[in-house]
Ligand SMILES: Nc1ncnc2[nH]cnc12
């Protein structure tokens with residue numbers, strides 16, 4: 001039905017690998033690793049995917065990620081996501097992963113990174129999907145933990161090209177991470193950050209001015225601040241918007257109220273992404289389809305959104 005959206009060549013620039021863990025794989029990995037789960041079956045787990053806000057989702061997301069233990073698990077997770085990319089004509093992806101989600105529960109740093117990096121390499125060679133990995137810090141933890149994580153990552157510097165910032169936004173402003181982002185930039189890494197998902201426009205200003213980000217992840221609350229909107233337009237700073245995520249997490253009450261097409265028409269470089277597709281009801285094509293269904297997105301707008309995603313890539317080729 002949405003072949004025309006599937007057919008558009010596109011890039012995905014906002015995807016948490018841990019958020020692509022489908023319930024079926026989650027159960028398979030739990031069995032492989034002999035981990036007892038609190039849900040009776042896949043359907044029971046799926047029925048728990050009802051959230052009132054970001055935190056309610058994160059609590060389940062971290063619980064789900066606990067089935068990931070071995071390099072093979074991380075490989076399988078990443079490979080399954082890349083297969084979805086292939087099926088939806090996502091020709092380039094710049095996914096995040098959260099090292100601290102795994103190191104904080106005793107998984108050695110290199111286990112997750114090796115599994116992910118190997119799958120991304122195979123994706124390039126076997127599927128023709130280009131990619132670059134973003135190492136994302138958990139903002140609900142102290143900055144010192146992020147510093148330590150970055151130091152752990154440095155010996156593997158060829159495996160990622162940027163650092164990011166995710167997890168609980170409210171009360172954890174970008175300013176909390178200024179030093180570790182300074183350090184990452186001094187080592188030659190690019191920066192991105194989640195900002196303006198639930199948090200105020202002020203957090204977007206901070207991400208731009210203090211963390212010197214190349215893109216804003218989400219950023220939908222920018223529309224509350226005309227000066228900020230003007231800056232995003234003037235400087236063509238990309239926003240990696242995630243429509244299904246925003247409605248699942250009640251950032252917008254209904255897709256009919258989503259502001260992505262208004263921002264597109266005002267000249268903001270918005271892109272369409274899936275965020276945590278296993279939890280939010282779909283991958284990139286389903287996100288485009290929701291915009292068509294609820295907002296009347298035209299074919300011309302879809303093409304512009306897809307082109308924006310290709311233009312907003314930070315890793316070329
Ligand atoms: N949408 C989101 N916002 C913040 N942190 C996240 N981690 C995974 N998904 C996230």
Ligand SMILES: [Zn+2]
Pocket residue numbers: 014016166194217275
């Ligand atoms: Zn996200």
